Amino acid sequence: MDLQTLVILLLTGLTAGMLGGFIGVGGGIIVVPAMIYFLGMNQFQAQGTSLAMMLPPIGILAVMNYYKAEAVDMRAAMILAGAFIIGGYLGSRYSLRLDPNKVKLAFGIFMLLVAVRMTWNAWKSLNT
Known part of the structure; x- marks a missing residue:
């Protein structure tokens, strides 16, 4: 390297x-x-x-900081982790069957939609 x-x-x-x-x-x-x-x-x-x-x-160290601040719901985290494991397996299997450019497009669209929604919600909160 x-x-x-x-x-x-x-x-x-x-x-x-x-x-x-x-x-x-x-x-x-x-x-x-x-x-x-x-x-x-x-x-x-x-x-x-x-x-x-x-x-x-x-995020081990980040989680430790949030846990110390009592800002971690461990039960919810464990449920999410279990579902994430299954979803990660299924998502990767599906993704690898597609054209990489289609996956790149989907990734970009997803990030764009999330960014627009978060920006809009923050803008509304700041202006109310």
């Missing part, structure tokens, strides 16, 4: 971790586009690498 790739990976991971801890976004929102556009990975490589990155550290 060359130095430029190492630096891009370190900066991407740091940015994703900081945003995850700060506003609760999943690392994939940062990591997948960064690996596609800065490292030239295809959609499936970026998704698989992003998921592998998240397995061990999936």
Whole structure:
């Protein structure tokens, strides 16, 4: 691995971790586009690498901070985790059967819709 790739990976991971801890976004929102556009990975490589990155550290230190602040509903988290495991398996099986460009388009549309909705809701809250 060359130095430029190492630096891009370190900066991407740091940015994703900081945003995850700060506003609760999943690392994939940062990591997948960064690996596609800065490292030239295809959609499936970026998704698989992003998921592998998240397995061990999936926010252990961030969760500890929120847990100490009594801001974690462990029962809800366990239910979500179980469903997430099943959904992740099914989603990855389906995704790998599709054209990577269609998956990239779906990913972009999803991020755009979420961004528009969150921005609209925040705008309304600030102006009421």
